[in-house]
Amino acid sequence: QVQLVESGGGLVQAGGSLRLSCAASGRAASSYAMGWFRQAPGKEREFVASINDRGSITYYADSVKGRSTISRVNAKNTVYLQMNSLEPEDTAVYYCAADVFGTKLRAGRGDYWGQGTHVTVSS
Numbered sequence: 001q002v003q004l005v006e007s008g009g010g011l012v013q014a015g016g017s018l019r020l021s022c023a024a025s026g027r028a029a030s031s032y033a034m035g036w037f038r039q040a041p042g043k044e045r046e047f048v049a050s051i052n053d054r055g056s057i058t059y060y061a062d063s064v065k066g067r068s069t070i071s072r073v074n075a076k077n078t079v080y081l082q083m084n085s086l087e088p089e090d091t092a093v094y095y096c097a098a099d100v101f102g103t104k105l106r107a108g109r110g111d112y113w114g115q116g117t118h119v120t121v122s123s
Contacts, residue, residue: 007021067083
């Protein structure tokens, strides 16, 4: 069993930056692919970014590519999402997800999910 706890959300002005963190519990957590998703009010949850277990392969949604960086520190069982040049359209609840075999995240699914952290970008 893996538990995921997100942090780092908040209110930021357009053009600003935030770094989201996802702390994972469980000894095997560092061997899982990890990803970030978001769900804006009235919209479906969407994929944002993912990273493989070793941190060597990353994927990004077109909407955040070039503005965001996903990374991980396995010694800390923590995954990060650095978001820059934030736009009001980035306002959403951001969720962290773990994928045991690394085959689900880009399809919008995961094996374990956090509770989410709110990000609000004001114009």
